Amino acid sequence: MADLSKEIIGKLNQLIDLAATDPKMEKTAKLRFIRLLLALKLDFLGFLAKKEVIRPTGKREKTKEKERLILKFIEEKGGRAGMEDLAILGISGRSLRRYLKNLSKQGLITLEKRGREHFYLLLPLSEL
Numbered sequence: 001m002a003d004l005s006k007e008i009i010g011k012l013n014q015l016i017d018l019a020a021t022d023p024k025m026e027k028t029a030k031l032r033f034i035r036l037l038l039a040l041k042l043d044f045l046g047f048l049a050k051k052e053v054i055r056p057t058g059k060r061e062k063t064k065e066k067e068r069l070i071l072k073f074i075e076e077k078g079g080r081a082g083m084e085d086l087a088i089l090g091i092s093g094r095s096l097r098r099y100l101k102n103l104s105k106q107g108l109i110t111l112e113k114r115g116r117e118h119f120y121l122l123l124p125l126s127e128l
Contacts, residue, residue, distance in 0.1 A: 079122040
């Protein structure tokens with residue numbers, strides 16, 4: 001099952017790359033198509049994250065599920081994601097900041113600031 005999941009995500013990445021580099025496609029149509037593919041990819045990642053949790057019985061399990069979704073998303077973005085990128089996940093701003101703070105306290109991510117922009121980076125396994 002894991003191999004199939006990786007293959008599906010790989011195919012979605014290929015489609016996104018093809019759409020981004022297609023010179024024949026109109027710019028607005030290209031952006032809509034890429035946005036649709038990203039939404040599909042995120043839905044699939046969310047499905048995979050939900051599948052890992054066997055029986056969410058309380059609030060903490062749901063929090064862990066969303067934190068796993070955030071970590072997977074940052075990993076898919078190459079280990080670095082900004083707040084605008086993370087907003088795509090559909091988690092409210094306040095909740096998203098709380099989850100990111102928890103992940104930072106756990107030592108799984110770190111905050112990088114560049115001017116007004118904030119990026120969240122996955123920490124390498126050697127630092128964990």
